Amino acid sequence: MKFYSTNKSAPEVTLAEALLMGQAPDKGLYLPRHLPHLSQAFLRTASQLTYPELAAKVLSSYADTFTEEEMLAICTDAYDFDIPIEHVTDRRHILRLDRGPSASFKDFAARFMGRAIGRLVARENRELLILTATSGDTGSAVAHAFLGVPGIKVLVLFPRDEVSDRQRKQMTTLGDNVAMISVDGKFDDCQALVKRAFADPDLTALNLSSANSINIGRLLPQSVYYIYAAAQIADIGNGEKVLICVPSGNFGNLMGAVLAFKCGLPVEKFVVATNANDEVPLFIESGSYQKIEPSRVCISNAMNVGHPSNLARLVDLYGGHLDETGQMLKQPDMAALKQDFFAVSISDDLTRKTIDAAYKEHGVLLEPHGAVGFAGLNQYLEVHPEHTETPMISLETAHPAKFPDEVRNITGVEPPVPACLEGLEEKPEAFDEMRVDYDDFKSYLERKYR
Numbered sequence: 001m002k003f004y005s006t007n008k009s010a011p012e013v014t015l016a017e018a019l020l021m022g023q024a025p026d027k028g029l030y031l032p033r034h035l036p037h038l039s040q041a042f043l044r045t046a047s048q049l050t051y052p053e054l055a056a057k058v059l060s061s062y063a064d065t066f067t068e069e070e071m072l073a074i075c076t077d078a079y080d081f082d083i084p085i086e087h088v089t090d091r092r093h094i095l096r097l098d099r100g101p102s103a104s105f106k107d108f109a110a111r112f113m114g115r116a117i118g119r120l121v122a123r124e125n126r127e128l129l130i131l132t133a134t135s136g137d138t139g140s141a142v143a144h145a146f147l148g149v150p151g152i153k154v155l156v157l158f159p160r161d162e163v164s165d166r167q168r169k170q171m172t173t174l175g176d177n178v179a180m181i182s183v184d185g186k187f188d189d190c191q192a193l194v195k196r197a198f199a200d201p202d203l204t205a206l207n208l209s210s211a212n213s214i215n216i217g218r219l220l221p222q223s224v225y226y227i228y229a230a231a232q233i234a235d236i237g238n239g240e241k242v243l244i245c246v247p248s249g250n251f252g253n254l255m256g257a258v259l260a261f262k263c264g265l266p267v268e269k270f271v272v273a274t275n276a277n278d279e280v281p282l283f284i285e286s287g288s289y290q291k292i293e294p295s296r297v298c299i300s301n302a303m304n305v306g307h308p309s310n311l312a313r314l315v316d317l318y319g320g321h322l323d324e325t326g327q328m329l330k331q332p333d334m335a336a337l338k339q340d341f342f343a344v345s346i347s348d349d350l351t352r353k354t355i356d357a358a359y360k361e362h363g364v365l366l367e368p369h370g371a372v373g374f375a376g377l378n379q380y381l382e383v384h385p386e387h388t389e390t391p392m393i394s395l396e397t398a399h400p401a402k403f404p405d406e407v408r409n410i411t412g413v414e415p416p417v418p419a420c421l422e423g424l425e426e427k428p429e430a431f432d433e434m435r436v437d438y439d440d441f442k443s444y445l446e447r448k449y450r
């Protein structure tokens, strides 16, 4: 299986190369040249498989780099936690992706990548510096996933004022091969620093690799849980369609869903819910794309993204070309996009009201990101009441205990703290601090890692 770049001027590569490189040399993002087909026979059996079995089968079809046995070993080791599907009403469900070691859905991809890249590095006897920008949750998922993996060092950049105390401590208390920089700026600034470092020929010797949502290794594992959940709530083997609602920031999670759909998962519609960073809902409505600079600060902080990298992939899959600077070089098929996606922007005010209502009406405890998704699905059903009987899922992408103040203030409930978040208060933190300045960042990298 070969992977091409959305900017179309870099050579095609194998999955192993795409995993190690992250971004393509032409600054585009990798996508699989051919999409594997999920046959009806396979979809019929999907609900009988364990999560690691399903993941190994789906992921093996992309990767000749690993044997099926190796893939099953990777997935069994990576997915050793619960993946609850919570009942809200008869047809409506919440897929809780918050039970991994860092309590966000980012664990699904990060744990796969940690193990896959760890094996590749060991096989080739290489060393790697994983450089990642985080809006809150990627950093801790990646740091946990690569913690202690031989041959690999991790450096995470996070925006100082945009991550919660708990999110920060989840990253800064690990130590070992994992280091952090607190940046006096926004997520987009962190991402821009990281992207520039990747493109900098002076830094080639550092063997940089990325693990944020520009890496294809993030997307493939994120297609599995859509198939898993759909198989549990609908007769997908006989073509029954599901409604899927994804709270979105950088659009990596949604791209996992879109890949599953393009491989044959029967989907009625994707409801795409953003916070006040509404560049994608506006684009789908108007056909004109305008990134938001600087990105708007919302309580669903992991979705404060003003120019989502993965939009380039979505546009590519619909026949267009969006370059890394946000220029729409070729317009995608807007009619097809409108057919497949219903996109809404949810305000902080409505996010809070939704947390309140979901708890009062259904006893469901949400945090701000999941609430954006829940509200997005509500809005879709208001416009399309004919789909109330369609099996539907909205995603809860983080554990409510990561946002205890917000959840407590709104619902009066203290979210139970999962084991992975316990005892963080007492652990010592370590991180460096930096202004948004590429030259400072570059000399830091050269000093510390050369």
Ligand SMILES: *Cc1c(COP(=O)(O)O)cnc(C)c1O
Pocket (backbone or CB within 6 Å): 104, 105, 106, 136, 137, 138, 213, 247, 248, 249, 250, 251, 252, 253, 254, 302, 303, 369, 397, 398
């Ligand atoms: C990263 C993140 C999101 C956004 O996911 P994207 O793939 O960037 O769209 C949503 N919720 C939480 C809790 C996250 O950590």
